[in-house]
Amino acid sequence: MFLYDKKLQYPVKIANPNPRLAAMVISQYGGPDGELGASLRYLSQRFSMPYPALQAVLTDIGTEASK
Amino acid sequence: MGTLPACAPLANPYVPFQNENPKRYEAEKGLIRGTLFPGLDLPYLGMINEQEKGDTGLAELQALAFAINELALYLDTHEEDKEAAELFQSYSDLYQKGVETYQKEHGPIYQMFSVMDGRYTWTKGPWPWEYSANEHGED
Numbered sequence: 126m127f128l129y130d131k132k133l134q135y136p137v138k139i140a141n142p143n144p145r146l147a148a149m150v151i152s153q154y155g156g157p158d159g160e161l162g163a164s165l166r167y168l169s170q171r172f173s174m175p176y177p178a179l180q181a182v183l184t185d186i187g188t189e190a191s192k
Numbered sequence: 193m194g195t196l197p198a199c200a201p202l203a204n205p206y207v208p209f210q211n212e213n214p215k216r217y218e219a220e221k222g223l224i225r226g227t228l229f230p231g232l233d234l235p236y237l238g239m240i241n242e243q244e245k246g247d248t249g250l251a252e253l254q255a256l257a258f259a260i261n262e263l264a265l266y267l268d269t270h271e272e273d274k275e276a277a278e279l280f281q282s283y284s285d286l287y288q289k290g291v292e293t294y295q296k297e298h299g300p301i302y303q304m305f306s307v308m309d310g311r312y313t314w315t316k317g318p319w320p321w322e323y324s325a326n327e328h329g330e331d
Binding site for chain 1: 303314315316317319321
């Protein structure tokens with residue numbers, strides 16, 4: 126289960142707004158081959174992972190990648 | 193069988209509306225059945241979930257979290273509702289206390305609390321999707 130933390134992982138201050146760059150960054154997040162897709166793959170691979178330590182790793186990186 | 197005149201409708205849809213003060217399940221039963229209202233309880237292929245949630249700390253936390261989530265959805269669009277805000281706060285307090293008690297006995301729910309007696313316990317099973325995780329609550 127997921128909780129949303131209302132904070133960023135790293136402080137961001139946009140000095141020069143750039144819509145074209147923003148669109149690229151956003152597609153790296155939610156687009157094809159983006160972080161969200163990767164995160165769901167980690168989270169579904171953990172169900173067939175036989176090693177507890179690696180179940181933990183897949184859970185943790187899958188969670189991190191969706192943030 | 194005859195044919196209807198061309199002006200006749202082919203089908204009449206019927207949409208029953210939920211009346212005021214409809215029948216309700218007890219909260220606990222609603223949680224098991226997935227709806228508070230018998231009129232909306234339409235099990236897929238007649239498969240009914242009758243499995244009682246154990247009277248466990250975990251079940252209590254799950255029920256509290258459900259109530260908190262639902263209140264949050266309501267409050268997102270009704271932030272002036274003081275009564276709902278107070279209820280949200282009181283459930284959140286209960287949840288926090290419950291988590292503390294539960295984690296001491298059964299291990300971490302949140303990774304942030306996974307060091308216990310100086311040991312990192314996050315990787316210790318069972319994971320919640322493993323069947324045995326649903327049994328240990330009985331003790």
